[in-house]
Amino acid sequence: xxxxxxxxxxxxxxxxxxxxxxxxxxxxxxxxxxxxxxxxxxxxxxxxxxxxxxxxxxxxxxxxxxxxxxxxxxxxxxxxxxxxxxxxxxxxxxxxxxxxxxxxxxxxxxxxxxxxxxxxxxxxxxxxxxxxxxxxxxxxxxxxxx
Numbered sequence: 001x002x003x004x005x006x007x008x009x010x011x012x013x014x015x016x017x018x019x020x021x022x023x024x025x026x027x028x029x030x031x032x033x034x035x036x037x038x039x040x041x042x043x044x045x046x047x048x049x050x051x052x053x054x055x056x057x058x059x060x061x062x063x064x065x066x067x068x069x070x071x072x073x074x075x076x077x078x079x080x081x082x083x084x085x086x087x088x089x090x091x092x093x094x095x096x097x098x099x100x101x102x103x104x105x106x107x108x109x110x111x112x113x114x115x116x117x118x119x120x121x122x123x124x125x126x127x128x129x130x131x132x133x134x135x136x137x138x139x140x141x142x143x144x145x146x
Contacts, residue, residue, distance in 0.1 A: 016098060020091045020119075027088045027123065031081060034130065037137075038077045045070050069140060076133035083126030090119035 048067055055063045094115040101108040 010102075020094055020098075020116075023119070023123070024088055024091050027084050027091070030126065030130070031084050031088075034077055034081045034084065037133065038074070038081070041070055041073050041077065045074070066140070069136060073133050073136050076129050076136070080126045080129035080133065083122045083129060087119045087122035087126060090115050090122060094119060 045067070048063060048070075094112060097108050097111050097115060100106075101112065
């Protein structure tokens with residue numbers, strides 16, 4: 001059931017399992033950035049909702065457009081964070097399966113490859129959502145400020 005492993009084999013397994021940890025660090029950094037952007041969007045939404053005076057007839061269309069834009073950004077950030085968290089989960093599972101593969105007499109290489117592919121798809125999906133959110137953020141109407 002358990003293959004005979006020496007210290008060199010175990011060291012090699014640890015080295016292979018540590019490589020995905022760098023991906024986890026990247027995902028953690030992206031999640032941190034997304035959390036900050038989420039907080040800013042929520043703060044801006046609260047600013048519009050907690051406004052003491054109602055919007056004038058002239059301001060209302062612009063405020064509604066901004067509110068819709070913020071809601072789209074919020075949704076994209078949510079999806080980006082979801083994708084990145086799934087990426088981290090897949091990488092964690094990949095590390096566990098890589099260790100199991102080294103210590104049991106089973107060939108789990110297909111599962112390791114599948115987990116890595118799923119992690120990369122989730123990572124890329126999160127980055128695409130993040131990029132889309134950035135495009136919406138920078139396309140906000142700032143003509144009045146110019």
